[in-house]
Amino acid sequence: MAITIRDVAKEAGVSAATVSRVLNNSGYAHEDTRKAVLDAIQKLNYKPNEVARSLFKQKSKLIGLILPDITNPFFPALARGVEDHLREEGYRLIIGNSDEQLKQEIDYLDTFIQHNVVGIIASVNEAHSDMLKDLKIPVVMLDRTIENLPAVYADQFEGGKLAAEKILELGSKEITIIRGPVEVRPVYERFVSSFQTLRQAAVKINVLDSELTFQGASKSVKMLFDAYPNTDGILACNDIVAVAVMNEAQRAGRKVPEDVQIIGYDDISICELVYPGLSTIRQPAYEMGAKAAEIIIKKVNREILPYIHCKLPVQFIERESTRKVGK
């Protein structure tokens, strides 16, 4: 059906082997021959079949990406970072949403391998590490970490600490931490770090649990101000929860940031769109994705890499849900 390398060979009056050599710049090819082949390729609009290539070479131009849920606004930025960087190098992305389910992760992993992907970028729970352990292709963890695997992630410890320090510095006295699911490692870490930092200060601390999703967040947050009527500072486990809290605060007639300050986590795009703008801890999601892509490509090319952990810095983004520094 489609144009094959033998069609090109015939058109150029050479053998398939020669076309292949011209195509890959491998071995010798006389200048005239090369030109004839290139012309034939042009004329027939030939595009080599990646599948055949992949079968013989035992390696494709595909990278598999496993993410918890692309519907959670933190992950599209990661994915975009990965994809943009990968594209420049000629790689394509097969993507799978796992919903944090081991079964789905394994399912995608298996089929990725069946498709000869040359590398895997995964954002999965450490408890599921077994499936990634003895793969014959490189794996890079993204956002999450698993022992002995290279990883790109943001500094949760610093992030949690930073959020706590800021809210203390800005004068909150009874602080409620909204803790996300403890199974999600980075979310748990930022909680622990915030908690420890707050504990060293003379403030009251409340802890409330919440899902990370849109649906879960509004529910968990409903009773917040009934349960802790005197809370005047809130550290949310992510921006979605923070926005839900802001919503609830306004509903409860509390002014943000005058009555209650709120700090989110992630710095997803909506932060600067909501009113008041949401102060937050920024994770450089796009850069994390791009970095993971960069590492996986190096690994695929068998470059030897000195480091295996790439911890990116977070920063406090001041908007309007916290009081102005120095006020």
Added chain:
Amino acid sequence: MAITIRDVAKEAGVSAATVSRVLNNSGYAHEDTRKAVLDAIQKLNYKPNEVARSLFKQKSKLIGLILPDITNPFFPALARGVEDHLREEGYRLIIGNSDEQLKQEIDYLDTFIQHNVVGIIASVNEAHSDMLKDLKIPVVMLDRTIENLPAVYADQFEGGKLAAEKILELGSKEITIIRGPVEVRPVYERFVSSFQTLRQAAVKINVLDSELTFQGASKSVKMLFDAYPNTDGILACNDIVAVAVMNEAQRAGRKVPEDVQIIGYDDISICELVYPGLSTIRQPAYEMGAKAAEIIIKKVNREILPYIHCKLPVQFIERESTRKVGK
């Protein structure tokens, strides 16, 4: 390296052809043989190589998806709908963000085909239709339409009309429509429909242009209330712009919905998280994605489909950025 069909054949004491027949339930296979093969597969944990299969059969288990930008919150829902439905049927997704750029669309399209994808789901501008016209594999348009290609999309005409009718019904007298980029067809259609509906009423109409992105929205909307100080109703081209408008309204000291009502478009997840909750026109994004996946699978299986256009209904979601009906 990996286990091949011949390894399984040797283990089971049969030929590769027999293993293949058992695997695919094609041709005959004695019950004992079948069992021996299945045992061998189990024992060796054999997973057939999709690449080899794809090469011979000239068709893979891959579908290509081209979206403008996964970072825009409307698209992840689409993608998720596609993926979830595809997964159930054993298909995987190669994904590409185009940023509406023809060059990138073509680039992805070409490589998708090189990878033997069996179908394409695309959300691209009608002006770029040429590249999709004479493909030998099925194409389904998603969110956008192109003549003569099957498409799944939401009813923009109805959506634009609905938004206009609602805001009239709820009493706004000077209505500002924020028009998105006119090149983006569905966005333009909803504008036209709103505009036409409003024109039949005795109200003043303003039109303001804006990008659809987070970055663009806040900028475009900055001068809104200076330019149209008497506007008391706003129809935004999407929810992001609507949220930016809400932000700006509150910043300008105008109460929503008392002083100014706002209706968004899309019903992305943040709508119910912001304060006040954003009334909007809901497009069933997840369902659209799932439907597109369903159609592409049927097409791949050479089912003959009676319809080629699947227009899904939109609905008005009432939240708090509009006054209560009947008040």
Added chain:
DNA sequence: CCCCTATCTGGAACCGGTTACACATTTAGT
């Protein structure tokens, strides 16, 4: 002018599946 090497090219095997076909063995029908 000869030999050695560098350059150039095609044939054939290979990657790991699938399937057409040939051949062998059952099973069934009369």
Added chain:
DNA sequence: ACTAAATGTGTAACCGGTTCCAGATAGGGG
């Protein structure tokens, strides 16, 4: 019991590239 049809299995070719190897030609040095 004898043939015809149904069942069961292996061999080999094929999908579209890549690469090893052998053979051919050209170029360079002595």
